Each structure stands twice: as C-alpha cells, then as structure tokens.
Amino acid sequence: MIVTILDVLIAGLLLGGLYALIAMGLSLQYGVARVLNISHGEFIMLGALTTWTLVTAFDINPLVSLVIVGPVIFAVGFVIHRTLFKRLLASSASPGIFESKSMLASFGLLFIIQNIASIGWGPEIRGYSYLAFPVHLAGAVFGANRLVTLGFATVIGLAFYLFVARTRMGKAIRAAAQDPATAGLMGVNINQVLALCFGLGAAMAGIAGVLISMSYPVHVTMGLEYTIIAIIVVVLGGLGSIPGSFIGGFILGLIGSIVTYIDPGLTLIAYYLIFILLLLVRPTGIMGK
Amino acid sequence: MSTTGVDLGKVWAPGLLLIILVLLATLSLYAPAYTVILATSILMYIVLTVSWAIFSGPTGYISLASAAFFGVGIYTSAILGMALPFPVVVGIGGVASFMVAFLVGALTLRLRGIYFAIFTFGLVELIKHFLLWYEINMTGTRGRFVVVVDNDTIYYAMLTVLVATLLTAYFIRRSRYGLALQSIGEYEEAAAHIGVNVTAVKVITFAISGLFMGAAGAIMATRWTYVDPYIAFNPLLAFMPVLMAIFGGVGGLHGPVLGAAVFAYLEEVLITRFPYYYMLLFGIVLVVVVLYLPNGLVGLIQEWRKRVPGGQHANT
Numbered sequence: 114m115i116v117t118i119l120d121v122l123i124a125g126l127l128l129g130g131l132y133a134l135i136a137m138g139l140s141l142q143y144g145v146a147r148v149l150n151i152s153h154g155e156f157i158m159l160g161a162l163t164t165w166t167l168v169t170a171f172d173i174n175p176l177v178s179l180v181i182v183g184p185v186i187f188a189v190g191f192v193i194h195r196t197l198f199k200r201l202l203a204s205s206a207s208p209g210i211f212e213s214k215s216m217l218a219s220f221g222l223l224f225i226i227q228n229i230a231s232i233g234w235g236p237e238i239r240g241y242s243y244l245a246f247p248v249h250l251a252g253a254v255f256g257a258n259r260l261v262t263l264g265f266a267t268v269i270g271l272a273f274y275l276f277v278a279r280t281r282m283g284k285a286i287r288a289a290a291q292d293p294a295t296a297g298l299m300g301v302n303i304n305q306v307l308a309l310c311f312g313l314g315a316a317m318a319g320i321a322g323v324l325i326s327m328s329y330p331v332h333v334t335m336g337l338e339y340t341i342i343a344i345i346v347v348v349l350g351g352l353g354s355i356p357g358s359f360i361g362g363f364i365l366g367l368i369g370s371i372v373t374y375i376d377p378g379l380t381l382i383a384y385y386l387i388f389i390l391l392l393l394v395r396p397t398g399i400m401g402k
Numbered sequence: 403m404s405t406t407g408v409d410l411g412k413v414w415a416p417g418l419l420l421i422i423l424v425l426l427a428t429l430s431l432y433a434p435a436y437t438v439i440l441a442t443s444i445l446m447y448i449v450l451t452v453s454w455a456i457f458s459g460p461t462g463y464i465s466l467a468s469a470a471f472f473g474v475g476i477y478t479s480a481i482l483g484m485a486l487p488f489p490v491v492v493g494i495g496g497v498a499s500f501m502v503a504f505l506v507g508a509l510t511l512r513l514r515g516i517y518f519a520i521f522t523f524g525l526v527e528l529i530k531h532f533l534l535w536y537e538i539n540m541t542g543t544r545g546r547f548v549v550v551v552d553n554d555t556i557y558y559a560m561l562t563v564l565v566a567t568l569l570t571a572y573f574i575r576r577s578r579y580g581l582a583l584q585s586i587g588e589y590e591e592a593a594a595h596i597g598v599n600v601t602a603v604k605v606i607t608f609a610i611s612g613l614f615m616g617a618a619g620a621i622m623a624t625r626w627t628y629v630d631p632y633i634a635f636n637p638l639l640a641f642m643p644v645l646m647a648i649f650g651g652v653g654g655l656h657g658p659v660l661g662a663a664v665f666a667y668l669e670e671v672l673i674t675r676f677p678y679y680y681m682l683l684f685g686i687v688l689v690v691v692v693l694y695l696p697n698g699l700v701g702l703i704q705e706w707r708k709r710v711p712g713g714q715h716a717n718t
Contacts, residue, residue: 149516149519149520197689197693200693201692201693204693204696209462209515212515212516213464213515213516213519214692216464216516216519217641217644217645217648217688217692218688218689218692218693220641220685220688221684221685221686221687221688221689221692222685222689223685224681224682224684224685224688225682225685225686225689227681227685228679228681228682228685229682232678232679232682337637341524341527344520345524348517348520376539378534378535378538378539379535381527381531382528382531382532382535385524385527385528385531386528388521388524389521389524389525389528392510392513392517392520392521393509393510396513396517
C-alpha cells in the first residue's frame with residue numbers, strides 16, 4: 114500500500130515537473146504579453162519532433178538538442194511577437210480587445226504550425242529510446258529518462274524564476290506585467306520586453322517538448338492537449354504568477370497521477386472538472402491577488 | 403450618405419431578400435444534387451454564425467461553446483433518430499441544447515472576458531472526453547449510426563431553421579431586449595444600474611443561441627450517418643462561427659450572414675482543390691483576417707463606399 118502511494122506520488126512529481134515548465138512558459142505569454150497563446154502546445158510539438166529528427170537522423174544526444182532547440186524556438190517566438198502581435202497590440206483599442214484578437218490569431222498560428230509540421234513529419238507517432246533503463250526509487254521503479262526530465266524541468270524552472278526575480282531584465286518583465294503603459298513611461302522598452310517574454314515562453318515550450326520526447330511517443334497533433342493543460346495550470350496557479358504556475362504544475366501532476374491510478378480514461382475529465390470548478394469558485398487561482 | 407441611397411435601400415432590401423428566399427426555397431427543383439448538399443453546409447454555417455452573433459455580437463462575450471451545443475444536437479439525433487420522426491428529433495435536439503446552454507450560462511456568465519472563452523472551450527472538451535469514456539466503459543462501443551434522411555429533406559429542414567434563426571435574431575435586435583444586450587456589451591455595471599436584469603438577459607439569450615445550434619446539429623447528424631464524440635464535438639466548430647462572424651463583421655446581422663456564406667463556400671473550394679493544405683490555408687486566413695479586417699467584409703464594403711462617391715466632400 115505504502116509502495117503504491119509512493120509510486121503514485123513520484124509519478125505525479127515527474128509529470129508535474131513537465132506541467133510546471135509548460136505552464137511557466139504560457140504564464141509569461143499570457144501574464145505579461147497578454148497573449149492567450151492557443152498555439153503554445155505547437156512549440157512543444159516542434160521541440161519534440163525536432164529532437165526526434167536530430168536523434169534518429171543525426172545521432173545527436175537529446176540533451177544537446179536542448180541547447181539547439183531552446184534558442185531556435187526563442188528566435189521564432191520573438192519574431193512572431195515582433196511581427197504579428199505587436200501589430201495587433203497597436204491596432205487594438207483596449208486590452209480586452211487585444212486579448213480576444215490575439216487569442217484568435219494564436220489559434221490561426223496553431224493551424225499554420227501544425228500543418229507545416231505535418232507536411233514535414235507526417236502523421237505517424239514517433240519515438241526513440243534514451244536512458245530507458247529502470248531506476249529504483251524508495252521501492253518504486255522509474256525510467257531514468259523520466260528522472261532526467263524531472264531534473265531538467267526543475268532546474269530550468271528555478272533558473273527562470275531567479276531570472277525574473279533577481280535580474281534587471283526580470284524587473285522590467287514584472288513591471289510590464291503589472292502595468293505596461295507605466296512601465297513604458299519609466300523607460301522600459303516595452304515592445305522589446307513583450308517580444309522577449311513571448312520568445313522565452315515559446316522557448317520553454319520547446320524545451321519541454323525536448324524533455325517530453327525523451328520518455329513519451331510524440332506526434333504532430335500532440336500540442337493541443339498540452340496547451341489545455343497549460344491553461345488549466347496557469348489559471349490554477351493564478352494568472353501572471355510564475356511561482357503559482359510552478360506549484361500549480363506539480364499539484365495538477367499529482368492529481369493526474371492519482372486519477373490515472375484509479376482510471377486512466379478519467380484523467381482529462383478530472384482536469385476539466387478541476388478547471389471548471391476553479392473558474393467558478395476561485396478564478397484568481399491559488400497565488401492570485 | 404445621401405438620402406436617395408437610404409430610400410433605395412428601403413425598397414430594395416426586402417425585395418432582394420424575397421428573391422433570395424424564393425430562389426433558396428425552390429433550389430431542389432432546378433439545381434443538381436451537389437449544389438443542394440453544398441447549400442446545406444453553407445446554410446448550416448450561417449445558422450451557427452448568426453446564432454453565435456445573437457449572443458456574442460452585442461455582448462462581446464466570446465463563446466467557444468458552439469461546438470458543444472451543435473454536438474448535443476448531433477447526439478440527440480443519433481440516440482432518438484430511430485424512434486421518432488425527423489422534425490420531432492430536430493425539435494428535441496434544439497430543446498436539449500437550449501437546456502444545456504441555459505445551465506452553462508447560469509453557471510458561468512459571471513466570468514468575464516477571456517475566462518469565459520476558456521471556460522466554454524473547456525466545456526466542449528469536457529463533454530467530448532466524458533462521452534468517449536462513457537461509450538468505451540459503459541456501452542463498450544465507440545460512435546453510433548444515425549438514421550439516414552434524403553438530401554432534399556435535410557436541405558429544407560436547414561432552411562427552415564435558418565429562417566427561424568434570422569427572424570429571431572432580427573426581432574431580438576429590434577426589441578427592448580436587444581437594447582439591453584447592447585448596453586451590457588458597452589458597460590455591464592451601468593446596464594445593471596439602469597435596471598436591466600443583466601443575468602437573466604444574458605442567460606436567456608445564450609440559451610436561445612444554443613437552441614438553433616442544437617437544431618442544426620440534429621439535422622446535420624443525419625447526413626453523416628455515423629458519429630462519434632470526435633466528430634460531434636469538433637473543436638474546429640468552436641472557432642468557425644467566431645471566425646466567420648469576424649470575417650463578415652460583428653456589428654450587425656448582415657455581417658455574420660455574409661461572412662458565413664463567403665467563408666463556407668471558400669472552405670468547400672479549398673477542401674476540394676487543396677485537401678492537404680486546407681487547414682494550413684485556414685490558419686493563414688484566420689491570421690490575416692484578424693490582422694487586416696478588424697471590421698470584417700461589411701466594414702471593408704462600407705469603407706469602399708465611403709471612399710468612392712462624394713468622398714472628397716466628406717473630407718473637406
């Protein structure tokens with residue numbers, strides 16, 4: 114019994130690390146740049162499938178792929194914000210209008226990215242084997258790849274938190290999240306900061322994709338499910354709160370792992386129910402003001 | 403705008419509408435079967451877009467629940483299609499969606515802005531996954547067969563629902579009730595202060611928009627012959643009405659109609675010509691429309707009309 118509980122707990126932590134990373138990326142994009150990015154999961158898919166190609170065709174270590182995918186997807190996200198969302202922001206009369214317009218535009222991006230990827234990679238489910246040997250952990254058994262995933266997700270999450278909390282750039286990001294107009298008046302290059310946030314958010318999704326590809330099979334249409342999970346975690350943690358997203362990710366991971374233990378078919382339903390209850394009872398989330 | 407233009411409009415608009423209606427009502431007499439089937443799809447999209455615009459147009463709440471209400475209609479048709487006559491099934495489909503929309507509206511319409519949009523999208527996915535789980539675990543099968551109805555009947559059923567939708571939308575806009583909706587969209591607190599029962603108006607309008615979507619779903623199910631939760635609760639249909647309404651122009655009634663008609667036809671052409679790139683093109687169109695057509699086709703036409711005759715006078 115105790116071993117079962119441990120099993121479920123550790124599996125929840127492993128899942129939660131990924132969720133936290135994905136949600137922190139979306140939290141940046143929505144909390145700061147005000148783009149509810151429905152195409153968030155597509156950057157995860159791009160990261161995952163690029164890694165698959167690098168590993169199977171070029172025999173590159175997935176951890177090296179992390180260093181390649183991160184900056185490339187950051188650049189893609191940065192450029193998308195500088196071209197598409199900056200324009201939308203300039204032409205929107207109010208923040209509310211920008212939110213709905215940017216959500217619709219990001220839905221368009223979802224189709225564009227997913228279908229370009231599907232022309233390149235096709236609809237097959239892909240996977241490769243990396244560190245697939247078992248590790249015994251307090252009586253429970255896990256793949257080494259999952260532990261690597263958890264380790265990297267936690268390290269990247271913490272590094273990112275420190276970046277936002279301690280650096281000068283991080284301060285500019287927090288200022289932009291609170292009040293973009295005033296931040297601009299105080300000398301923050303607001304367009305630069307928003308594009309940076311969008312790029313960083315996309316890069317975190319891409320990195321999460323690399324980590325996912327180490328232990329799960331990947332395919333072109335995997336993105337939307339992760340996007341929805343990310344939205345749930347962001348709302349759970351409190352919009353715009355990066356520690357909230359980090360903690361929320363682990364909470365949802367644990368819940369997911371408990372429900373999966375009871376009936377795997379109910380996992381997604383449980384997520385939606387939590388989400389709906391949360392929106393009705395406490396829409397500001399656990400760390401929201 | 404010149405006064406003669408308005409007078410002409412008053413005479414021409416009802417006449418033109420009548421001609422279009424007569425042409426549509428006699429379509430199966432002169433058009434080939436393919437045209438009737440295509441027209442049914444176009445009418446379906448107009449029903450969905452106009453009923454979306456009944457609620458979301460004036461209030462500005464972006465609802466992504468269209469797919470849920472449409473899907474409820476589809477499943478009603480799949481479950482009851484064998485037992486009851488077609489018109490009754492369509493009616494029940496509408497009423498079932500009305501009730502779901504009423505319930506959802508009562509629960510969630512206090513959520514503002516983006517939260518409401520996320521919630522309604524979550525609802526579509528929740529119903530889909532619950533049905534999947536239910537079908538696999540309780541009935542042991544996935545999907546259902548639907549009684550087949552011939553194409554002309556489907557077409558005329560859809561046309562009837564469309565006329566009902568348009569009339570409802572028109573009369574709501576013209577009534578006190580429509581003004582109340584408009585005031586909610588502009589400033590909800592102020593609307594509440596001047597005595598509008600904000601919650602009741604929002605919930606009932608939301609339910610009415612669900613009614614027509616459900617009826618449309620119940621009709622379309624009979625054309626697909628087989629449905630499963632993935633077909634019935636297609637997330638694309640959550641976004642299509644929004645996109646079509648924005649494409650046409652959200653302000654009035656003719657915007658959504660025009661947007662849906664043009665876009666649905668475009669979709670058909672794209673699917674037949676470029677089956678593999680259709681979704682890619684769809685995404686590009688979506689981004690371009692959001693970027694460059696803030697007021698939709700109707701806004702574009704108005705701007706163009708303003709610019710052409712007597713434009714210089716207006717500027718000086």
